[in-house]
Amino acid sequence: MNGGPTSADPDFFGHLKVLIVEDSVEMRNLLTALLETMGVADIVQTRDGKSGLAAFARHKPDIIITDGAMMPMDGYEMTRAIRAAGDAEGANPDVPILMISGHVGRDKVTHARDQGVTDYIAKPLSADTLYKAIVAAVSKPIHFVEKPGYRGPSPRRSLDARRS
Amino acid sequence: MPERRTPSRLGGQDRNGDDTPPDVRFIRVPSIAERKLGREYVAPMRLDPRVLDQMQETIRGLETKYAEALKSQVSMLQILVEPACKGDTEARGRLYSLAHDMRGLAGTFGHPMVGRFADSLCGYLENCESEDWKDGTVIVFHVDAIRDAIENPKTDAAVTMETLDALERLIEASRRDRRKRG
Numbered sequence: 001m002n003g004g005p006t007s008a009d010p011d012f013f014g015h016l017k018v019l020i021v022e023d024s025v026e027m028r029n030l031l032t033a034l035l036e037t038m039g040v041a042d043i044v045q046t047r048d049g050k051s052g053l054a055a056f057a058r059h060k061p062d063i064i065i066t067d068g069a070m071m072p073m074d075g076y077e078m079t080r081a082i083r084a085a086g087d088a089e090g091a092n093p094d095v096p097i098l099m100i101s102g103h104v105g106r107d108k109v110t111h112a113r114d115q116g117v118t119d120y121i122a123k124p125l126s127a128d129t130l131y132k133a134i135v136a137a138v139s140k141p142i143h144f145v146e147k148p149g150y151r152g153p154s155p156r157r158s159l160d161a162r163r164s
Numbered sequence: 165m166p167e168r169r170t171p172s173r174l175g176g177q178d179r180n181g182d183d184t185p186p187d188v189r190f191i192r193v194p195s196i197a198e199r200k201l202g203r204e205y206v207a208p209m210r211l212d213p214r215v216l217d218q219m220q221e222t223i224r225g226l227e228t229k230y231a232e233a234l235k236s237q238v239s240m241l242q243i244l245v246e247p248a249c250k251g252d253t254e255a256r257g258r259l260y261s262l263a264h265d266m267r268g269l270a271g272t273f274g275h276p277m278v279g280r281f282a283d284s285l286c287g288y289l290e291n292c293e294s295e296d297w298k299d300g301t302v303i304v305f306h307v308d309a310i311r312d313a314i315e316n317p318k319t320d321a322a323v324t325m326e327t328l329d330a331l332e333r334l335i336e337a338s339r340r341d342r343r344k345r346g
Contacts, residue, residue: 012197012200012201012209015200015201016196016200024264024265024268024269026230026233026265026269027265027268027269029226030223030226030269030272033222033226034219034222034223037215037218037219037221037222038215038219039215062196062199062200063196069264094193095196096196100268102264102267102268102283102286123267123268123269123271123272124267124268124269124270124271124272124276124279125268125272126272127216127219127220127222127223128216128220130219131211131215131216131219132211135209135211137196138195138196138197138209139195139196139197139207139208139209140195140207140208141192141193141194141195141198142192142193142195143190143191143192143193144190144191144192144193145188145189145190145191146188146189146190146191147187147188147189148187164271164272
């Protein structure tokens with residue numbers, strides 16, 4: 001281990017911009033408080049997938065944390081749109097997308113994976129689970145698959161919901 | 165720039181052998197840490213236990229505020245049950261939304277049984293038909309269980325689990341009735 005800013009400390013997280021897409025105000029507040037505790041200073045909040053998509057293009061986040069079920073656009077559709085966006089005026093379509101959802105059935109997790117979600121976290125959320133998921137998402141390189149109609153993390157990979 | 169590889173050059177589990185269509189490409193996407201820190205970054209990033217401790221402290225700091233919000237949410241649930249069961253679609257939507265929020269948050273803030281009762285209620289409501297709403301029994305019992313879990317947080321865990329089991333049996337009985345109705 002060298003002495004550079006390679007550990008998951010506020011020095012590193014202070015460089016990150018995080019977009020939260022969540023319809024529950026309590027959950028938005030919780031996520032914001034936890035991210036601020038990690039040292040993230042630049043946090044953008046939106047309340048549904050449609051405004052999340054607009055915020056992705058406008059704010060160019062380094063990581064997105066999204067709910068699944070939202071109206072009028074849900075987190076699954078937003079994820080697919082982001083992956084298909086190409087270089088959306090400098091926004092990164094390969095951005096890590098963490099989905100936090102109360103729906104932990106196999107069908108939902110598989111659906112999320114197939115839309116290009118990076119990781120899936122089951123509610124209720126714990127500090128430990130969120131922290132580990134964020135560190136993994138920002139620090140591990142990912143092999144993307146690019147084929148007609150899909151671009152994102154391999155849809156063949158095994159993805160299980162992280163549970164607290 | 166991402167490093168692009170043809171399937172034949174890719175090692176590891178994404179390799180797809182001879183079946184891989186020629187128009188499929190594998191791209192190594194650099195991590196956010198690599199993008200931000202460049203040569204300074206040395207994987208793997210290690211977890212900092214002090215940060216985790218601070219995050220847990222943050223949750224504890226929010227528990228009191230959430231407990232107040234939860235009480236008013238439960239009061240609202242009790243108000244919404246009657247109009248929801250009588251056919252008010254807006255009340256049904258709000259009732260589900262409140263239960264959904266509890267499912268997601270109550271466990272985080274030290275009310276795991278509220279979260280589990282709310283999870284059970286959400287699961288029921290997600291497959292609820294008009295006749296189930298009109299009957300209302302399963303919904304009322306769930307709302308009562310949530311209220312009781314908040315008012316009596318020191319209830320024996322075995323008793324609470326028994327309540328959860330009873331609710332699940334009630335849901336199953338409701339499903340059987342639905343199947344009989346066709």
